[in-house]
Amino acid sequence: MLLMCLFIVAGTSIAHAQQPLPSVLKVDSLPVKADSLLLGTDSMALATDSLIQMMDSLAKEVSKPAPIVDSTLLQCYVVDSQTGDSIPYANAIYRTLKVGASSDADGHFTIEKKAGEQLTVTAVGYKPRRIKVTDDTPNTLHITLIADSKQLQGVVVKAKRRHRYSRKDNPAVELMKRVIAAKKESLLSNHSYYQYDKYQKVTMAINNLTPDDIEGKMFKKAPWLLDQVEVCPYNNKLILPISVDETLTQHIYRKDPRDEKDIVLGQTTKGISKLIQTGEALNTIVKDLFKDINLYDDQIDLLQKRFPSPIGSTAISFYHFYIDDTVYVNQDQCIRLQFMPANQQDFGFRGELYVLNDSTLHVKKCDMQLPANTGVNFVDAMKFEQEFTKLNNGEWALTTDNMVAELKLTDLLQRAIVIRTTGMNNYAFNPIDDKLFKGKAKVTYDANAKMRDNDFWAAHRTTQLTKSEASMDSFVKRMSKTKHFKWLLFTTKALVENFIETGNEDKPSKVDIGPVNTFISKNFVDGIRVRASARTTAKFNPHWFFEGYYAYGTKSHQNYYDAKVTYSFNKPEYQPIEFPIRTISIESNRDVESPSDKYLKHSKDNIFMTFRPVKVEKLYFYNRQRIKFEWETNYGLATSIGLSTESNRPTGKLIYEKMDGSLVDRIRLTELSLSLDYRPGQSYVNSKQRRMEVNLDAPEFKLKHTMGLKNFLGGHFNTNLTELAIYKRFWLGSWGHVDTRVEGGAQWNKVPFPYLITPPVNTSYFEHLGTFNLMQPLEFLNDR
Known part of the structure; x- marks a missing residue:
């Protein structure tokens, strides 16, 4: 995006x-x-x-002076006078007031503006710079320091064996142990x-x-x-x-x-x-x-990763700490510590902690960065x-x-x-x-x-x-007034959002045409297939939504359609799929599909589904009517109740054959379903096609039971299918995480093979989470 x-x-x-x-x-x-x-x-x-x-x-x-800068503060940037490079960790102080600050790794610092006082800026290897602060002093200062060559005279560099870091009898480690132990006393949740x-x-x-x-x-x-x-x-x-x-x-x-x-x-x-x-x-x-x-x-x-905190329970073993200096941050005297991961390949931060130099040992300030080599x-x-x-x-x-x-x-x-x-x-x-x-x-x-x-x-x-x-x-x-911008925006939105809006900036779209990637596709039965589809938006009506499509198979000469009406109890901003979903819908649909298409999260007519590593030759025509009620709470519990009746007829290389060898032209099933889906803490983003989960740490629990009703609305069979799905992400600290998905189901009745449980199959070149890539539709069937 x-x-x-x-x-x-x-x-x-x-x-x-x-x-x-x-x-x-x-x-x-x-x-x-x-x-x-x-x-x-x-x-x-x-x-x-x-x-x-x-x-x-x-x-x-x-x-x-920039009008957006706080007039009571000086925003300063310290650089080398010759090279122009920033000078990290320079110290600035009003000596008479004992108020000071230190620059960060990029040479920036902020300090109160004290008219009539003298601000002294110092850094190792540079001459001190004294600045008289007046009412006319700009609120942003570019401070240059001159290298002090005298301080560099007489320096002898000798090779020395690298000092090994030790946590034992290390003042920085002992200080951090006290900081970590004291943090519980500082929590606002007390x-x-x-x-x-x-x-x-x-x-x-x-x-x-x-x-x-x-x-x-x-x-x-x-x-x-x-x-x-x-x-x-x-x-x-x-x-x-x-x-x-x-x-x-x-x-x-x-x-x-x-x-x-x-x-x-x-x-x-x-x-x-x-x-x-x-x-x-x-x-x-x-x-x-x-x-x-x-x-x-x-x-x-x-x-979407987890990093150990520099004052967390594992900080002592994960980080190396070094006491750097005692400085003033505003008017508070602090001990400045440097820290970095003990193993530079681990997921961790590096930076500076400023700890109050008093009995509270509270963190006053923290500047840290994410190393570039953390993956x-x-x-x-x-x-x-x-x-x-x-x-x-x-x-x-x-x-x-x-x-x-x-x-x-x-x-x-x-x-x-x-x-x-x-x-x-x-x-x-x-x-x-x-x-x-x-x-x-x-x-x-x-x-x-x-x-x-x-x-x-x-x-x-x-x-x-x-x-x-x-x-x-x-x-x-x-x-927006730039030449050709409207066409550029139109093309970009059509490719990214997959829908074409019929409105403009002054008149928001009431009807969207799409999905664009379903206009043309191909399958074994229809050959080349063309489709025209559209749907209304909340600008048409904030509660009533209409959508549908018409499709035609050039090889089969079959006509297909879908018509759906949805009433939303909420007033969504654009589409009724927005969280929380609270809708009732009625749909009538006639089309052709493969048994594996029901596991797709996108439309089966997606043009990219035309390209497959295998031929999908077993399909069936279906004529389906459905009514569905969905209610989602603000805390993540979704309830869905649906009633559907469907007749389907095999086509392509799919046949319905009895044990005695006789063929069945079509079968009909009427189903009543109840689904409970609980996802505490989940958040979503909405696209024009669907909504997607953002918080992958949120657990998911789903229980669904579907019951087939014989002799009701023409149903041929009694069925009872129970399905359970659980998802949870477990973190292993800096090692990463394990995503755990457990799914199970049971068909409690004897049913025709199309209604047995089949593993979710992916027959495209594109990966779909939770599906098997090396299997054919209906290759494995089971009732448990």
């Missing part, structure tokens, strides 16, 4: 009529010099005079109640734009893209934001009886993903992959920043949780970045009304969550939008 968004940006620029490149690039960011703006990009050279002019203009533009507000902003962007990119075709043919470019404060690279998602959540907790919930008070999405109906799926997947981390948990869930192949770099603040009641609570991930999607589109900024505030420990804990759903939505106005977001943001993020609507509007 992110790949598609990048494709749209690139494609739009190619479709745009060529215009001259402006010489001024306006970007809100740090006021750095033109020759250092490209630090961390692929090129340090300024290729042309026009680019030099543009970058100088950029330096002048960004040297103005209180009877607590609550807080969490604001989260997730930005997706094209990363690491280079001089070649800016001078290239994309920006020459779409010069307005330059207005969207800015400098990322986390890696000091030029980026092009394409989507921003904001969420405000109220988290509530009750100790007895234990319960906690997230109430989503506001949610909004801007950018390219809003142009695509499945854009919400992208945001959900990104949030699941790059979810919030809790440093105080033993294991941290991230990228997460699409992540080039990933960094985290967490900071804890002392509340009025003396408790320490997480107030800042930021993450930046630089991604490599494909060889063609290598550069993408996801920036997640999270701020927590309004902590309270008063009793909470029990009404808020009603229901078992862990996440609930306020009725107006997706209709919040700009005033609401301005009042609740803990981090302001950048200039590019704030102008995302105008960016998309300019893109």
